[in-house]
Amino acid sequence: MSVLAVKNLSKAFGGVQAVRDVSFAVAAGELLAMIGPNGAGKTTCFDLLNGQLAPDAGEIEFEGRSLRGLAPREIWRLGVGRTFQITATFGSMTVRENVQMALLSHHRRLSSLFSLAAKRYRGEADALLARVGMRDQAERPCAVLAYGDLKRVELAIALANQPRLLLMDEPTAGMAPGERGELMQLAADLARGSKIAVLFTEHDMDVVFTHADRIVVLSGGELIAQGSPQEVRAHAAVREVYLGSYA
Amino acid sequence: MTYSSILIQFLNGLASASSLFLVAAGLSLIFGVTRIVNFAHGSLYMLGMYVAVGLAGQIGFWWSVPLAALAVAGFGALVEALLLRRIYGAPELLQALATFALVLVVKDYTLWQWGPEDILGPRAPGLDGAVTIAGNRFPEYDLFLIAFGPLVLAALWLLLKRTRWGTLVRAATQDREMASALGVNQRWLFTSVFTLGACLAGLGGALQIPREPATLLIDLSVVVDAFVVVVIGGLGSIPGAFVAAFLIAEIKAFCIGLGYSTLTLVIEFIVMAVVLVIRPWGLFGRKPVLPRGPGAIERPLTPPSRTVIAALVAVTAALALLPLAYGGYTLVLMVDILIFALFAVSLHFIMGPGGLHSFGHAAYFGLGAYGAGLLAVRAGAPMEVSLAFAPLLAGLGALVFGWFCVRLSGVYLTMLTLAFAQIIWSIVFQWDDFTGGSNGIVGLWPAPWLASKTAYYYLTLVSCVAAIALLWRVLYSPFGYALRAARDSPTRADAIGMDVRQLQWAGFAVAGLFAGIAGALYAFSKGSISPETMAVSRSVDGLVIVLLGGIQTLTGPVWGAALFTWLQDTMARNIDYWRAVIGAVILLLVLAFPQGITGFVAERLEQRRT
Numbered sequence: 001m002s003v004l005a006v007k008n009l010s011k012a013f014g015g016v017q018a019v020r021d022v023s024f025a026v027a028a029g030e031l032l033a034m035i036g037p038n039g040a041g042k043t044t045c046f047d048l049l050n051g052q053l054a055p056d057a058g059e060i061e062f063e064g065r066s067l068r069g070l071a072p073r074e075i076w077r078l079g080v081g082r083t084f085q086i087t088a089t090f091g092s093m094t095v096r097e098n099v100q101m102a103l104l105s106h107h108r109r110l111s112s113l114f115s116l117a118a119k120r121y122r123g124e125a126d127a128l129l130a131r132v133g134m135r136d137q138a139e140r141p142c143a144v145l146a147y148g149d150l151k152r153v154e155l156a157i158a159l160a161n162q163p164r165l166l167l168m169d170e171p172t173a174g175m176a177p178g179e180r181g182e183l184m185q186l187a188a189d190l191a192r193g194s195k196i197a198v199l200f201t202e203h204d205m206d207v208v209f210t211h212a213d214r215i216v217v218l219s220g221g222e223l224i225a226q227g228s229p230q231e232v233r234a235h236a237a238v239r240e241v242y243l244g245s246y247a
Numbered sequence: 248m249t250y251s252s253i254l255i256q257f258l259n260g261l262a263s264a265s266s267l268f269l270v271a272a273g274l275s276l277i278f279g280v281t282r283i284v285n286f287a288h289g290s291l292y293m294l295g296m297y298v299a300v301g302l303a304g305q306i307g308f309w310w311s312v313p314l315a316a317l318a319v320a321g322f323g324a325l326v327e328a329l330l331l332r333r334i335y336g337a338p339e340l341l342q343a344l345a346t347f348a349l350v351l352v353v354k355d356y357t358l359w360q361w362g363p364e365d366i367l368g369p370r371a372p373g374l375d376g377a378v379t380i381a382g383n384r385f386p387e388y389d390l391f392l393i394a395f396g397p398l399v400l401a402a403l404w405l406l407l408k409r410t411r412w413g414t415l416v417r418a419a420t421q422d423r424e425m426a427s428a429l430g431v432n433q434r435w436l437f438t439s440v441f442t443l444g445a446c447l448a449g450l451g452g453a454l455q456i457p458r459e460p461a462t463l464l465i466d467l468s469v470v471v472d473a474f475v476v477v478v479i480g481g482l483g484s485i486p487g488a489f490v491a492a493f494l495i496a497e498i499k500a501f502c503i504g505l506g507y508s509t510l511t512l513v514i515e516f517i518v519m520a521v522v523l524v525i526r527p528w529g530l531f532g533r534k535p536v537l538p539r540g541p542g543a544i545e546r547p548l549t550p551p552s553r554t555v556i557a558a559l560v561a562v563t564a565a566l567a568l569l570p571l572a573y574g575g576y577t578l579v580l581m582v583d584i585l586i587f588a589l590f591a592v593s594l595h596f597i598m599g600p601g602g603l604h605s606f607g608h609a610a611y612f613g614l615g616a617y618g619a620g621l622l623a624v625r626a627g628a629p630m631e632v633s634l635a636f637a638p639l640l641a642g643l644g645a646l647v648f649g650w651f652c653v654r655l656s657g658v659y660l661t662m663l664t665l666a667f668a669q670i671i672w673s674i675v676f677q678w679d680d681f682t683g684g685s686n687g688i689v690g691l692w693p694a695p696w697l698a699s700k701t702a703y704y705y706l707t708l709v710s711c712v713a714a715i716a717l718l719w720r721v722l723y724s725p726f727g728y729a730l731r732a733a734r735d736s737p738t739r740a741d742a743i744g745m746d747v748r749q750l751q752w753a754g755f756a757v758a759g760l761f762a763g764i765a766g767a768l769y770a771f772s773k774g775s776i777s778p779e780t781m782a783v784s785r786s787v788d789g790l791v792i793v794l795l796g797g798i799q800t801l802t803g804p805v806w807g808a809a810l811f812t813w814l815q816d817t818m819a820r821n822i823d824y825w826r827a828v829i830g831a832v833i834l835l836l837v838l839a840f841p842q843g844i845t846g847f848v849a850e851r852l853e854q855r856r857t
Binding site: 090112 | 740
């Protein structure tokens with residue numbers, strides 16, 4: 001059974017149909033890449049999935065449960081982790097504290113007034129940081145980290161609530177080519193190891209064709225193709241969109 | 248009300264709207280382009296009034312008006328070039344603080360130059376009569392004002408839409424970063440905008456002199472009115488300022504016409520609160536373009552080292568031993584310092600880690616003070632009971648107002664906190680039967696066992712130290728961390744399941760509750776309270792203390808409170824123009840240490856270590 005099922009999703013801004021009748025599904029342990037040229041509707045699609053935007057029509061089901069009308073924080077509580085295209089971390093906290101925040105929230109300890117936050121879930125936080133290779137930088141303030149390292153911290157934060165679905169918006173944006181493959185390999189290993197379903201958008205086609213199990217292609221807000229990397233590579237409509245009519 | 252009296256009230260409103268529009272338009276332009284919340288804008292208006300009154304005797308009213316406007320414009324240009332230009336990169340609160348220091352300096356300059364008495368202006372020659380409208384006499388000069396407002400609006404509109412300068416101003420208002428990236432000469436643009444804004448304020452003041460006397464109290468009341476107008480109209484929107492000025496002036500005129508003149512003190516704030524809740528960016532405003540990239544990097548909040556804790560314990564011990572060496576006045580001053588330290592720490596709690604910049608924190612201090620006073624005097628409760636329950640009133644007030652405030656952000660949130668503080672203030676000011684009105688409540692004395700100066704000092708010391716320690720401790724709890732997380736990155740906080748609004752709401756209430764403790768202690772230390780206890784100036788004092796001490800540090804507000812309270816007390820007793828001196832000190836500190844005193848010392852210590 002699929003972890004995430006998107007059915008006939010549509011969203012318009014004024015007169016512009018940003019997403020039209022899009023349907024796809026992601027299974028546990030599967031890495032699904034969403035690609036398409038700029039303006040294809042990828043970001044809108046993501047914002048619909050994570051609750052930033054409300055769809056005009058269609059259904060989003062996570063483990064059979066509708067996500068429509070839920071706020072981002074409620075979606076997270078159900079077990080959906082998330083990383084951002086431009087990293088968002090807590091700049092006045094250390095790497096470890098950033099992960100501890102996610103753990104405190106996961107264990108619903110945020111309104112506790114008198115325990116010391118820095119001492120809660122320290123071990124768990126360090127274990128998560130070890131999984132993304134950031135254990136040795138746990139004490140550093142997030143504000144001073146290199147960009148690639150910030151992306152790893154975000155991954156650790158996203159894993160804190162033991163998600164069954166991970167939404168990654170351009171996980172390797174802003175990174176050097178060498179780092180990209182490394183980060184995506186890490187994400188892929190973690191996802192397959194823990195049977196997490198992953199949906200990610202990506203501009204780097206190397207990353208997509210190396211790591212994705214399946215690919216969906218959006219163009220002009222519509223889903224024009226989906227299938228294995230080989231199938232998508234051979235798909236006429238995709239070649240048309242990416243290479244123009246010369247292909 | 249008859250039709251003719253409705254007409255007259257309508258015209259009265261229009262006449263007041265013109266002057267209000269001139270001030271608000273300048274404030275809005277300045278904010279739009281430079282992003283500076285110019286507290287001194289009311290002072291520019293006041294200067295316009297005094298200069299015009301001064302000149303009118305020699306060169307006649309009609310010459311004095313443009314000359315006063317030009318003089319104020321020149322002063323504005325000077326202020327921009329010498330002061331503001333140096334602090335455009337500083338945090339916005341610090342900029343606001345600098346303009347507030349200017350308020351103090353200008354006020355004392357005006358006092359020195361023109362004396363403390365209100366000065367009546369001349370009538371406008373040629374327009375000093377009245378015409379009969381629908382059976383009522385109506386001043387000719389007011390008709391002139393009614394026509395003048397729309398004329399200025401039209402002139403500004405042409406300037407903004409038809410000139411290159413106007414295009415630059417509109418570009419900078421919409422997206423400052425983009426405008427500067429496109430090579431707009433910011434220096435020249437900022438100076439010219441500030442000069443024009445100052446000119447409009449001076450003109451507004453000068454034109455007002457046939458209608459009301461020049462008074463030293465006008466500066467803050469005008470700037471608060473202008474803020475309300477600008478916020479209702481939408482920051483940076485000139486037509487918005489015009490419509491809002493019209494709206495506010497008309498509503499006020501009809502309140503007076505219908506016999507509810509006491510409502511005028513509060514009605515504009517109610518209108519503003521309603522507008523902000525329904526349209527958070529004002530009637531004609533648009534959602535602001537957020538600054539790109541990561542914001543200011545906040546200092547990490549590290550747990551205090553053993554040395555710091557030891558130092559704090561030593562200071563507390565020294566304070567406990569103080570009555571052995573000093574008595575009388577020193578203890579009274581120390582009580583004040585301790586109370587303001589707690590007030591400032593509670594403000595810092597919500598402003599610093601909480602990230603909500605409140606300009607109305609005095610409301611909760613005042614609610615605590617009035618809660619104590621009302622319980623003791625009206626309900627006859629024992630002092631101990633009053634002291635214990637009064638902060639709950641403040642907490643409740645913060646809970647109610649906070650619900651609205653956390654729905655906004657940035658300058659709008661700041662203005663809404665100010666609006667609520669003003670609403671509470673005017674209720675207290677006007678409810679004579681219950682709160683004692685402007686006289687306040689007298690005869691609040693501590694219980695006999697706490698009546699001596701030393702006993703009350705110990706009560707204050709224990710309460711304030713415990714409360715401050717508790718607030719600081721909460722900052723290290725998961726709740727305190729969550730508040731900070733919500734400030735650092737609301738998007739991320741939301742994405743990991745935090746209810747940002749609810750957290751901020753709770754933080755706001757906690758800060759209000761603790762300000763209430765300070766207020767209740769204050770009431771019994773003074774023996775009487777008046778609406779002054781919760782006036783705008785008290786909120787500003789709190790801000791000055793926090794920023795002076797350094798918002799990025801934990802203990803900053805305490806040192807800030809000690810310095811500020813002591814400075815104010817010493818100055819007020821020894822120097823005639825103490826406000827100007829305090830203003831000058833603040834300006835120097837802002838220019839020299841934009842990170843606050845404690846921040847400055849902390850940085851120096853760090854540098855020495857490395």
